[in-house]
Amino acid sequence: MPLTRTQIQQLVRLHGQEILCHEHMQIERVCYQHGVVTTFAHSIRVACLTVWIADRLHLWHRVDLHSLIRAALLHDYFLYDWHAHDGGRHRMHGFTHGGTAMRNAMRDFHLNRVERDSIENHMFPLTPIPPRYLEGYLVTIADKISATRETFSFDRFYKTKTNTCISGK
Ligand SMILES: [Fe+2]
Ligand SMILES: [Fe+2]
Numbered sequence: 001m002p003l004t005r006t007q008i009q010q011l012v013r014l015h016g017q018e019i020l021c022h023e024h025m026q027i028e029r030v031c032y033q034h035g036v037v038t039t040f041a042h043s044i045r046v047a048c049l050t051v052w053i054a055d056r057l058h059l060w061h062r063v064d065l066h067s068l069i070r071a072a073l074l075h076d077y078f079l080y081d082w083h084a085h086d087g088g089r090h091r092m093h094g095f096t097h098g099g100t101a102m103r104n105a106m107r108d109f110h111l112n113r114v115e116r117d118s119i120e121n122h123m124f125p126l127t128p129i130p131p132r133y134l135e136g137y138l139v140t141i142a143d144k145i146s147a148t149r150e151t152f153s154f155d156r157f158y159k160t161k162t163n164t165c166i167s168g169k
Contacts, residue, residue: 002055002056003051003052003055005048008048008051008052008055009048011051011065011069012044012047012048012051012069012073015065015066015069015070016047016069016070016073018109019070019073019074019109020044020073022108022109024077024079024104024108025040027079027080028040028043028076028077028079030081031079031080031081031082032081032083033076033147033150034147034150034151035150035151035153037150037153039076042076042146042147042150043072043073043074043075043076043077044073045146045150046072046073046075046139046142046143046146047069047072047073047142049072049142049145049146050068050069050072050135050138050139050142051065051068051069053138053141053142054068054138059134059138062134063134063135063138064114064135067112067114067115067118067135068118068135068138068139070109070111070115071114071115071118071119071122071135071136071139072118072138072139072142072143074101074105074109074111074115074119075098075101075118075119075122075139075143076097076101076143077101077102077104077105077108077119078093078097078100078101078104079100079104082097094123094126095123095126095127097123098119098120098121098122098123098127099120101119101120101122102116102119102120105119114133114135114136115135117131117132117133117136118131118133118135118136118139119139121136121140122136122139122140122143123140124140
């Protein structure tokens with residue numbers, strides 16, 4: 001039987017607990033990613049979507065669920081607002097933030113190689129090196145789907161910040 005939305009949320013909460021509770025995730029709550037969606041909410045959406053895709057494609061025996069959820073939650077752990085005026089420092093954000101997210105995540109968490117690689121290369125094919133693991137491809141695909149939805153969502157015309165699959169803002 002396919003996982004329900006509630007079951008997916010519970011899995012993300014369970015496997016992502018250490019990350020979701022970290023003090024630096026508070027930075028993501030005040031940085032906007034696409035439209036009115038915060039980086040925190042975006043990361044949870046991506047994590048939920050990776051689990052949904054893995055479930056619907058029956059990939060349970062081929063993915064490490066714990067690493068998949070942690071990589072998805074940390075894929076945009078760059079910890080700054082890329083819209084902020086910064087004298088051009090974030091001009092290359094699209095190309096550089098995977099590496100920044102990976103370095104920040106390594107500083108704050110103990111990551112395995114699947115998590116490191118999936119975070120660092122999630123912007124493929126914008127960045128040249130593809131993910132090495134299936135978990136990385138799921139993060140990359142879920143990120144693109146979520147980003148497209150958030151960018152073109154009607155939500156962006158309303159100043160609401162409740163759009164997340166787990167009570168994130
Ligand atoms: Fe990203
Ligand atoms: Fe993202």
